[in-house]
Amino acid sequence: MPRISAAARTPVNGRVSHWFTELPAPRAPLPGDRDADVCIIGAGYTGLWTAYYLKQADPSLRIAVLEARFAGYGASGRNGGWLSGLAPGDRNRLARRYGRESVLAWQRALNEAVDEVIAVADREGIDCGAVKGGTLQIARTRAQAARLAAEVAEERAWQVEGITELSKDEVRQRIAIDGVLAGYHTPHCARIQPARLVRGLADAVERLGVDIHEDTPAVEIGPGRVRTPAGTVRAPVVLRATEGFTARLPGLRRRWLPMNSSMIVTEPIGPRLWASIGWQGRETLGDTAHGFFYAQRTVDDRIAIGGRSVPYRFGSRVDRDGAVPERTIARLTAVLRTILPQTRDVAIAHAWCGVLAVPRDWQATVSFHPATGLGEAGGYVGHGVTAANLAGRTLADLVLGRRTPLTGLRWVGHRSRDWEPEPLRWLGVRGLYLAYRAADRHEATGRAATSPIARLADRITGKP
Template sequence: MPHTRSWLPGDRDADVCIVGAGYTGLWTAYYLTRADPSLRITVLEARFAGFGASGRNGGWLSGLVPGDRHAMAREHGRDSVLAWQRALNESVDEVTDVAAREGIDAGIVKGGTLQIARNPAQAKRLAAELAEEREWGNEGLQELTTAEAAQRIRFDGVAAAYHTPHCARIQPASLARGLADVVEGLGVQIYEQTPVTEIAAGRATTKRGTVRAPIVLRATEGFTAGLPGLKRRWLPMNSSMIATEPIGPDVWESIGWDGRETVGDMAHGFFYAQRTADDRIAIGGRSVPYRYASRTDVDGKVPERTIRHLSAVLHDVLPQVRDVPIAHGWCGVLAVPRDWSAGIDLDRSTGLGWAGGYVGHGVTATNLAARTLADLVLKEKTPRTDLPWVGHRSKTWEPEPLRWLGVRSLYVAYKLADRHESGGRATTSPIAAVADLITGRP
């Protein structure tokens, strides 16, 4: 369990108030105080640092873009999006370097990502994805034969694969806890068990007191819908995970995975996985993606049917671990904007700023977003402040029940499409194509 910090003891004044002690909030506090140690920075957290998606994600420190590159290029130009992609790839090393410099042990191993396809339709999508990644300036990507993929990890039924170097495996909760300790050691005040009930110009209000500050930054990601006036701003998407008991060396010898790559597949109801620092397998997916009226999970509790579903996925791709017990199951909530693209902004007239909507690609993106927010707060013009997600705003989601019906229909359609494709069809199921078109998912 993380050590607990005190709650807000009453009204306070600060130069910068940050709402949310996840990656975005903590990284922003880190870069601000490193740039200007005289700043009085207060971070308010409803539960404890790293409680949300920052502590419960799949541990992919990747260069994945949290948005639609084609849409951004139409609005801002191709060069701007290429710069965004480069900045995200470089941020993988930035996080790694800061963790090493600050003594944060987050189990970081830069083994890249192995992306696999397990039927002809998935293989066709994988080839298209590989070509697109190269088109957007991602270098070092390697198309693999099935034999070459098996040399890395012996998954069952792989039809095609590629490897990208732009990812590191991490232990996400360790990164969040370690970053919080570092930030606190630099003089930042972190108050836990202090839910913010309202954010307004010049203040963040809680039941325990009000923090007054000329700059108030919202870093609430999947919990944003709980704040007044923001119910439909971002959709809280639930993502679930399980982890096995530690796996013995004999089983690992039958699997491989010595490079500690993160792994994903090309199914519409995709999975993401890693070999953990303590030799478990952690695997996740979107079993119950959305709860009616933007409700969020209760302390990460995951339904038994989700554990069964993810166990079945794991055993299907790695039958070698069928006899290894599942030790843990949990879920977390991430934020999805209506156009599936993250944004950052700071309104100089009100002092209100925010960053988020990372669509599940936030472990690295939060670091780049935080450095960008720090630039905006400090009124510094940098290449980061020219990136296309700065100032980007998405329209709001539809009211209920349309929101719930739309998301539920999307994932039901994806399940049907995966079932359709498992029969061996050579192209993507039209069910998935129609679902993407209706929801606007890139």
């Protein structure tokens, strides 16, 4: 059994993730009925970036942000810390519908958004631990190596610059990963401490004059108003930025599926062990398995690693403050020990989970309807840290009625169909991930091509 501290098994002092080393004093809830020019539901990356760019463009705007718990409580404070240009959707599917050039523009905008976030953090004095070391993607089986080569070709086809293919020895010169066969590196990613970014962003928008009301859940959203237990906010513009918690809102249960992802983090690792591991470039690290992992070397010299364990809860339920079952901790610990056996004696300090939003066609969206004043952004399928910045800037332009290159990007106005009712939703997602685990076991036998089990699962669920 892995060494697991007591803190790893349960949420620590309401922190919901390791990234919250401490929680600041809570902001006051909505004091009662009020008026605003813009009301934003959700104080995560999307809501806060939208407020930031709106207020920068028009300081006279009265903006109220409503948050059910506290700023960063959701995926913005629980994610893997990949500030990455990864596209939150299927580029090939979008290209077939809208044309290749429009998708190329979207990909360029995502890559540029990585630098935009870092620039704003520097300007606003947000110490989010950003190191733009890129991403190291690896393969540990022959089938994974085939998919990795296809990924390289795909990225180059979408004109993602700076891709470097790596032999197993070149991978191990960066990080001493056990059993690696091949890899590639892309420069379009920075390692960050995600809670520092979201909390710093919240402070920055408050300095601009935005009101953030924490402990204020929205219970009803409509044109011109948002009702909460504490009162009603009346505003001609109402923007929803609720991501994985969208299913909790009336009428939106099947809009986006709340997919669960879990993480663990080790105790701090000393210099001698780091010398045997490497990881001096602070690259984010992932693989091409179907049951993939994602990892980083943290600001405080730990290893944080995540993946899917309990991917979906029946009825679109969400976790309770990030608590995870012990079997999830054991599974992620086994992944860490397998790829980096040097860590076998390093204890696991903390574990947590959170939900991300997955539309039925796995395609994120930004939309605003001037006639009703209602807008939304999200559905980032796990690639939201950077995409939320681009979405926030885009949503701000849409609200202000500005025609810009961002408002012409093809995720604007995209609408996916709703997910199936239960129990089909639960059966489909559970079946998908059981199939992926079976496919990984199948490929571990040495086959050179992707398992037909995974191909069938992708086809049935529509996953890109």
